[in-house]
Amino acid sequence: MDWTGFVGSVFGEVTTLLNNLLVFVVSGLPNSPFVFITMNSSISRYIGSINYFIPISYMVSVLQVWCVAIAIFYIWQVLLRWAKAIQ
Secondary structure (H helix, E strand, C coil): CCHHHHHHHHHHHHHHHHHHHHHHHHHCCCCCCCCCCCCCHHHHHHHHHHHHHCCHHHHHHHHHHHHHHHHHHHHHHHHHHHCCCCC
């Protein structure tokens, strides 16, 4: 076996081990973190109508992406200031 075959087999074993570890960790998580939250029945019948006019799920997803982008920007800015690349 040559050197590249050895490195490839080691890399394959490590990735298989990490994959199995990740599957084990994820299998221990619940299906949804909101399983035990119940909605008031008087509100639940109007949610579909409200979502038709105000797309709340779309607004939440856009807000989530925006917050992640802003967080990445500030983290990058702090790292650059720490490295004294900017003032």
